[in-house]
Amino acid sequence: MKALVAVKRVIDYNVKIRVKQDNSGVEKENVKMSMNPFDEIAVEEAIRLKEKNLIDEIVVVSIGSDNVQETIRSALAMGADRGILVKTENELEPLAVAKILKYFVEKEESDITILGKQAIDDDYNQTGQILAGLLNYPQATFASKVIKEDNAMLVTREIDGGLETLKINLPCIITTDLRLNEPRYASLPNIMKAKSKPIDIIELKELNLEITNRLEILEVKAPPERGGSVKMLDNYNELIDVLKNKEGIL
Amino acid sequence: MSCLVIAELENGTPNRPSLATISASLELESTIDLLVFNPDKIDEIKKIKNVKKIYSFKNKIDNLLAEDLVNCLKQIAANYKYIIAPSGTFSKNFIPRLAANLDLQPITDIIKIHDKNTFDRPIYAGNAIATVRSHDKTIMLTVRGTAFQPFAQDGGSAEVELLPDLLEGNHSKFINKEITKSERPELSSAKIIVSGGRGVGSKDNFKIIEELADKLNAAIGASRAAVDAGYISNDYQVGQTGKVVAPELYIAVGISGAIQHLAGMKDSKVIVAINKDEDAPIFQVADYGLVGDLFTTIPEITKEI
Ligand SMILES: Cc1cc2nc3c(=O)[nH]c(=O)nc-3n(C[C@H](O)[C@H](O)[C@H](O)COP(=O)(O)OP(=O)(O)OC[C@H]3O[C@@H](n4cnc5c(N)ncnc54)[C@H](O)[C@@H]3O)c2cc1C
Numbered sequence: 001m002k003a004l005v006a007v008k009r010v011i012d013y014n015v016k017i018r019v020k021q022d023n024s025g026v027e028k029e030n031v032k033m034s035m036n037p038f039d040e041i042a043v044e045e046a047i048r049l050k051e052k053n054l055i056d057e058i059v060v061v062s063i064g065s066d067n068v069q070e071t072i073r074s075a076l077a078m079g080a081d082r083g084i085l086v087k088t089e090n091e092l093e094p095l096a097v098a099k100i101l102k103y104f105v106e107k108e109e110s111d112i113t114i115l116g117k118q119a120i121d122d123d124y125n126q127t128g129q130i131l132a133g134l135l136n137y138p139q140a141t142f143a144s145k146v147i148k149e150d151n152a153m154l155v156t157r158e159i160d161g162g163l164e165t166l167k168i169n170l171p172c173i174i175t176t177d178l179r180l181n182e183p184r185y186a187s188l189p190n191i192m193k194a195k196s197k198p199i200d201i202i203e204l205k206e207l208n209l210e211i212t213n214r215l216e217i218l219e220v221k222a223p224p225e226r227g228g229s230v231k232m233l234d235n236y237n238e239l240i241d242v243l244k245n246k247e248g249i250l
Numbered sequence: 251m252s253c254l255v256i257a258e259l260e261n262g263t264p265n266r267p268s269l270a271t272i273s274a275s276l277e278l279e280s281t282i283d284l285l286v287f288n289p290d291k292i293d294e295i296k297k298i299k300n301v302k303k304i305y306s307f308k309n310k311i312d313n314l315l316a317e318d319l320v321n322c323l324k325q326i327a328a329n330y331k332y333i334i335a336p337s338g339t340f341s342k343n344f345i346p347r348l349a350a351n352l353d354l355q356p357i358t359d360i361i362k363i364h365d366k367n368t369f370d371r372p373i374y375a376g377n378a379i380a381t382v383r384s385h386d387k388t389i390m391l392t393v394r395g396t397a398f399q400p401f402a403q404d405g406g407s408a409e410v411e412l413l414p415d416l417l418e419g420n421h422s423k424f425i426n427k428e429i430t431k432s433e434r435p436e437l438s439s440a441k442i443i444v445s446g447g448r449g450v451g452s453k454d455n456f457k458i459i460e461e462l463a464d465k466l467n468a469a470i471g472a473s474r475a476a477v478d479a480g481y482i483s484n485d486y487q488v489g490q491t492g493k494v495v496a497p498e499l500y501i502a503v504g505i506s507g508a509i510q511h512l513a514g515m516k517d518s519k520v521i522v523a524i525n526k527d528e529d530a531p532i533f534q535v536a537d538y539g540l541v542g543d544l545f546t547t548i549p550e551i552t553k554e555i
Pocket of ligand 1: 120
């Protein structure tokens with residue numbers, strides 16, 4: 001049994017985002033980059049399945065420029081077995097990313113493919129579902145619990161109003177929500193060990209896939225500021241008073 | 251060419267985010283078709299103005315699986331110029347899968363329409379807004395319910411088409427559902443939301459939040475930290491990865507104001523923050539702030555109003 005995990009390199013979630021002066025995007029120079037937090041959860045879940053001897057190998061795939069190797073290395077340091085970097089300088093949309101991932105899910109014959117539910121940069125929340133659609137595989141998105149049962153996965157999902165549990169056959173696609181697990185920190189020995197784990201580097205064009213972006217980003221702006229500044233009140237009576245008499249809400 | 255809106259219902263008729271989605275759709279096309287999963291109140295839904303056709307099913311469908319839904323929808327969807335649904339965990343589950351079947355790239359979470367194929371959407375947890383133009387032949391969108399007014403005109407008389415029952419595939423199976431029952435207003439439609447964070451300290455203490463909410467006829471919200479700690483269930487989480495809300499009044503109690511939380515509530519009309527730390531970042535987006543211990547302040551407010 002094999003697991004394939006897709007990871008994305010994004011601006012670290014703690015960084016305060018700055019929009020570029022020319023409105024062409026956000027500032028990425030000299031900004032801390034990390035693995036998308038949901039993808040870390042995906043890597044962690046695959047490792048836990050491996051620790052339970054439910055899968056034998058974890059392959060990590062990422063798409064981007066050379067420095068994405070760092071992100072793959074950190075997944076290897078957590079415990080994944082090998083990496084694949086698909087090299088391109090273009091920023092790809094979820095449909096394009098899913099087409100590339102489809103190629104590798106099929107080539108590697110992945111039984112369980114795990115992705116983060118969304119990337120915290122473009123916030124699309126699409127790639128896993130598109131991948132499942134392209135492959136016509138069963139999907140369980142926004143997973144907060146994953147159990148293997150015979151030749152299927154029992155997945156509890158976070159939905160509007162609560163939780164839902166599905167049973168999906170293998171091969172399948174799972175996307176992770178925040179409460180699925182808490183990703184481990186890589187230990188120093190594992191970081192050292194990861195340096196000798198293999199990463200295959202493949203140019204996107206070598207794959208001969210039909211990939212074109214469908215969307216055009218015309219502009220990226222800072223969001224409108226909230227008007228005015230905070231009025232600090234001295235006590236709860238003042239608060240009730242402004243809400244009643246000034247705002248007319250209560 | 252026209253526009254198909256896939257609506258979600260509350261008590262049988264389109265919920266607030268779906269009505270907002272109808273408003274947005276009517277900025278793109280003069281009439282729309284609607285798809286609903288429960289035919290019980292179809293005579294009421296028919297009256298929504300500018301709806302030409304309603305697709306539904308003979309019987310109400312619960313526990314929809316994305317796989318089965320997409321198999322049914324891909325036939326109908328191919329005829330439309332636009333396929334639109336309200337943003338939320340329901341549409342996020344099936345819209346991209348449908349897009350894969352039609353070879354389309356959806357634009358999720360739109361907050362503004364510039365023209366027939368150009369839209370604004372928030373990125374980076376709302377810390378930037380991207381203006382995006384689609385070059386797809388069919389444009390798939392999900393709409394932020396908080397960004398558009400709910401559509402409220404009637405006088406329509408849509409025709410109804412009942413679709414054949416969904417075929418159940420055999421690779422995915424619904425097992426069960428745990429739905430949180432609550433008498434309180436829905437987060438996505440409430441006028442007032444009282445939201446609790448890690449500062450509330452425990453599941454028991456969350457009663458303090460509930461009592462204030464009940465007094466105000468408000469919905470309850472929570473930060474991720476409060477949900478992770480088990481004070482309240484996941485569907486109350488407000489933020490980048492939870493629900494996006496914009497009530498008239500949002501009261502943040504014991505919430506520090508991380509950007510991921512702000513992403514879900516900063517469009518609220520009036521924001522009140524109650525926190526014992528005067529440097530908490532939540533005060534930077536609040537309209538009114540009160541520095542103090544929530545365990546004394548909140549019960550006092552509850553008693554006084
Ligand atoms: C990928 C990702 C996605 C995320 N998505 C979300 C999301 O959707 N929603 C979300 O909310 N978070 C999200 N987070 C988490 C977010 O970064 C914060 O960790 C979280 O919002 C903190 O919750 P909090 O404010 O309740 O807790 P804390 O930051 O711990 O703040 C607690 C606050 O309570 C105050 N306090 C303590 N005791 C009292 C008292 N007695 N009286 C008054 N005040 C008191 C403290 O001063 C403090 O300000 C996400 C994080 C990541 C990495």
